Amino acid sequence: MNPPPVTAAPLDAGRQGHYAGGVTRLVAFAADVGASWGIFTLALAGLSFAINLVTGNQVNLGSRQVLALSGLVIWEFIYFAYQWSLAGKTIGMAVLGIRVVSKDGDAITPRQAVIRTITLPLSFLFFGLGFLGILLNRDRHAWHDRLAGTVVVYSWDARAARLRWLAKQEPTTPV
Amino acid sequence: MRSWGNGPDTVADRAVSPLPGASRMEQLVESIAERVVNLVLDAIDINAIVGQVDMDALLAKVDIDAIVSKVDVDSLIDRVDVQKIIDRVDVDEIVNRVDVDQIVERVDVEAIIERVDVQAIIERVDIEQVIQRVDIDKLVEQTELGTIIAHSTSGVASEVLDVVRAQGVGLDDFVARWVNRILRRSSEDWSPGPPKLVNPPVPVPALPLEASA
Numbered sequence: 001m002n003p004p005p006v007t008a009a010p011l012d013a014g015r016q017g018h019y020a021g022g023v024t025r026l027v028a029f030a031a032d033v034g035a036s037w038g039i040f041t042l043a044l045a046g047l048s049f050a051i052n053l054v055t056g057n058q059v060n061l062g063s064r065q066v067l068a069l070s071g072l073v074i075w076e077f078i079y080f081a082y083q084w085s086l087a088g089k090t091i092g093m094a095v096l097g098i099r100v101v102s103k104d105g106d107a108i109t110p111r112q113a114v115i116r117t118i119t120l121p122l123s124f125l126f127f128g129l130g131f132l133g134i135l136l137n138r139d140r141h142a143w144h145d146r147l148a149g150t151v152v153v154y155s156w157d158a159r160a161a162r163l164r165w166l167a168k169q170e171p172t173t174p175v
Numbered sequence: 176m177r178s179w180g181n182g183p184d185t186v187a188d189r190a191v192s193p194l195p196g197a198s199r200m201e202q203l204v205e206s207i208a209e210r211v212v213n214l215v216l217d218a219i220d221i222n223a224i225v226g227q228v229d230m231d232a233l234l235a236k237v238d239i240d241a242i243v244s245k246v247d248v249d250s251l252i253d254r255v256d257v258q259k260i261i262d263r264v265d266v267d268e269i270v271n272r273v274d275v276d277q278i279v280e281r282v283d284v285e286a287i288i289e290r291v292d293v294q295a296i297i298e299r300v301d302i303e304q305v306i307q308r309v310d311i312d313k314l315v316e317q318t319e320l321g322t323i324i325a326h327s328t329s330g331v332a333s334e335v336l337d338v339v340r341a342q343g344v345g346l347d348d349f350v351a352r353w354v355n356r357i358l359r360r361s362s363e364d365w366s367p368g369p370p371k372l373v374n375p376p377v378p379v380p381a382l383p384l385e386a387s388a
């Protein structure tokens with residue numbers, strides 16, 4: 001029996017390269033905050049343990065707030081700036097399938113990554129007013145995006161995911 | 176003495192003379208001349224005479240170019256009704272008499288193919304349009320390709336990621352629709368993403384075949 005003919009049909013081209021929405025970006029950011037804080041906490045505990053091991057003194061770095069806060073700020077800067085400049089995405093963004101690019105679509109430069117990281121706290125000012133642009137603007141700019149000349153887009157290949165899903169279905173007619 | 180030669184009183188002069196009796200004389204002379212000519216013609220072998228003529232030498236003396244140069248070819252062609260000639264040609268009859276199989280057998284297909292610039296043809300084909308006509312979903316469902324993809328990319332992690340990402344995109348769309356509705360605007364006129372990502376530059380097509388020929 002001959003297989004049915006392959007007919008023209010509209011394809012699901014996915015969202016690759018489209019501006020990412022607020023929900024995905026929010027979840028990705030939350031994942032990044034959780035990941036960076038988790039790593040920082042683990043690193044702090046590991047360092048305290050190492051100091052205890054070497055000196056024999058009981059040291060709790062977490063209780064030294066100024067030191068811990070300074071370390072946290074530096075760590076967060078490294079966490080975001082390094083990952084954005086390296087691949088245009090952080091761990092949370094990779095999980096959610098989004099990435100940062102220049103306004104025209106080129107890869108983000110290290111300079112843009114640093115500016116974006118430094119200006120990220122500005123968007124939290126005035127009750128997170130800087131993030132409102134993600135919902136309202138055409139290109140979904142937050143303040144730190146505008147200052148760094150960047151946008152966030154989907155990098156997730158929805159079409160490939162759909163093919164994976166289709167591939168798991170039973171073949172209707174073997175060839 | 177009467178003379179039959181030159182002179183004012185010859186037979187010929189008298190034959191055209193308006194004098195009485197001239198008509199009879201004239202008839203006599205004509206019949207004699209006719210008889211003589213016939214006798215001479217019967218005696219002469221024209222073919223033998225023509226055979227002795229050197230036609231090549233004769234033609235060599237003729238300046239064909241001079242003759243042709245005097246002919247007005249354009250006016251000659253203008254006087255030819257080409258359409259009439261074509262109308263009188265039975266094209267079907269000619270075509271019926273052509274042995275196409277024999278012609279095709281004499282064609283060196285390999286030589287023709289070797290002269291074709293396949294790369295130039297491929298570059299002129301709109302691959303994107305061809306792919307758009309393929310129903311990828313059916314293709315994957317009905318072929319072993321689907322199984323291969325499933326085996327190569329299966330995994331709980333990828334499935335979870337796909338679900339999480341799909342949920343995220345769905346919520347993004349939901350929020351965007353509500354925001355657009357509240358602000359009473361349409362997102363159809365907007366660019367969905369950065370120009371280089373959603374409208375990548377189209378490669379310039381190659382020059383036509385004439386350029387490579």
